[in-house]
Amino acid sequence: MRNKSEHSSCELPEPSRKTKLNQNRQYRFQDNFRWKGVKVCEYKTGGDNWDKIARQTLIGAGNESTKFHLRYFEIAPDGYSSFEKHKHEHVVIGVRGKGKARINRRTIELNFMDVLYIKPDEPHRLFNPFNEPFGFFCIVNAKRDRPKAIKEGTKGQRHIGTK
Amino acid sequence: MRNKSEHSSCELPEPSRKTKLNQNRQYRFQDNFRWKGVKVCEYKTGGDNWDKIARQTLIGAGNESTKFHLRYFEIAPDGYSSFEKHKHEHVVIGVRGKGKARINRRTIELNFMDVLYIKPDEPHRLFNPFNEPFGFFCIVNAKRDRPKAIKEGTKGQRHIGTK
Numbered sequence: 472m473r474n475k476s477e478h479s480s481c482e483l484p485e486p487s488r489k490t491k492l493n494q495n496r497q498y499r500f501q502d503n504f505r506w507k508g509v510k511v512c513e514y515k516t517g518g519d520n521w522d523k524i525a526r527q528t529l530i531g532a533g534n535e536s537t538k539f540h541l542r543y544f545e546i547a548p549d550g551y552s553s554f555e556k557h558k559h560e561h562v563v564i565g566v567r568g569k570g571k572a573r574i575n576r577r578t579i580e581l582n583f584m585d586v587l588y589i590k591p592d593e594p595h596r597l598f599n600p601f602n603e604p605f606g607f608f609c610i611v612n613a614k615r616d617r618p619k620a621i622k623e624g625t626k627g628q629r630h631i632g633t634k
Numbered sequence: 635m636r637n638k639s640e641h642s643s644c645e646l647p648e649p650s651r652k653t654k655l656n657q658n659r660q661y662r663f664q665d666n667f668r669w670k671g672v673k674v675c676e677y678k679t680g681g682d683n684w685d686k687i688a689r690q691t692l693i694g695a696g697n698e699s700t701k702f703h704l705r706y707f708e709i710a711p712d713g714y715s716s717f718e719k720h721k722h723e724h725v726v727i728g729v730r731g732k733g734k735a736r737i738n739r740r741t742i743e744l745n746f747m748d749v750l751y752i753k754p755d756e757p758h759r760l761f762n763p764f765n766e767p768f769g770f771f772c773i774v775n776a777k778r779d780r781p782k783a784i785k786e787g788t789k790g791q792r793h794i795g796t797k
Contacts, residue, residue, distance in 0.1 A: 494753060495750075495752060495756060496750070496751040497742060497750050498748065498749040498751075500746060500747035506747075506749060529749050530749070530751060536723065541725055541773065560698060560699065562693050564704075581660075584663035584667075584729070585662055586661040586669060586692050586704070588658060588661075588693060590657060591699070612700060612702070
């Protein structure tokens with residue numbers, strides 16, 4: 472298992488003093504689901520309950536004053552996000568390939584342009600049991616609580632695997 | 635010109651007393667950029683400075699407590715949104731076909747997955763000079779001010795047309 476702290480340097484970016492607040496911006500879409508001017512980060516720098524997932528923060532790292540952040544996550548085949556819960560909600564939009572979402576005890580498939588709303592405090596994980604990359608937008612409140620990891624095998628979560 | 639009031643019944647939805655707050659939801663993507671369970675509305679019910687544009691509110695009409703709303707707009711060929719400004723910001727993601735955005739005096743093209751951030755109080759319009767439908771997500775703060783229409787030909791905006 473990796474020895475990593477629980478939070479990503481990309482997750483809650485500090486506004487840069489060099490960047491003016493609220494400038495118009497266009498992030499051009501490029502090959503392979505990259506956006507010009509947007510860096511690809513690790514999903515988190517910590518935790519051992521995720522694998523093969525990368526993050527791009529499209530809105531929220533550029534000194535915008537929006538009450539929300541827009542991120543793009545991509546999960547490689549066999550990868551998965553943390554199984555976790557938090558008070559803030561998720562809005563997920565499938566945009567590349569397909570994947571699955573575990574919402575408490577249910578598992579659903581997420582395809583291109585499917586929109587998923589995950590309510591507060593709901594245990595959840597996104598994962599990719601397929602052979603192609605699974606990419607999705609995830610929109611969250613700008614001000615949000617830190618996720619709490621849920622251990623596999625916790626009471627009531629016994630049957631939740633990654634496939 | 636149409637005789638319509640300035641605001642849409644879909645724009646600032648009243649929470650339904652019948653709908654419980656914050657239930658998990660999945661909106662399945664369907665043919666022709668429709669989502670199951672999401673109704674297609676007029677862009678606005680008022681104003682005469684827009685044409686051939688429809689709205690679907692994906693997040694924000696279902697009693698979610700998110701600090702943001704997610705809408706999908708679609709502009710038919712030769713259609714355009716209001717030329718307007720407001721204090722709240724826009725985040726726009728191109729998802730169907732291609733179109734253009736006028737940001738103050740500049741015009742840019744918006745293609746699939748391009749992401750556009752429009753800063754507060756910036757005059758803007760989205761329009762479609764192409765032959766296929768132009769569809770995009772637009773994310774806004776849930777609490778936001780009402781747009782102010784800008785007349786074509788206003789000082790400093792003289793050269794702004796729809797093509």
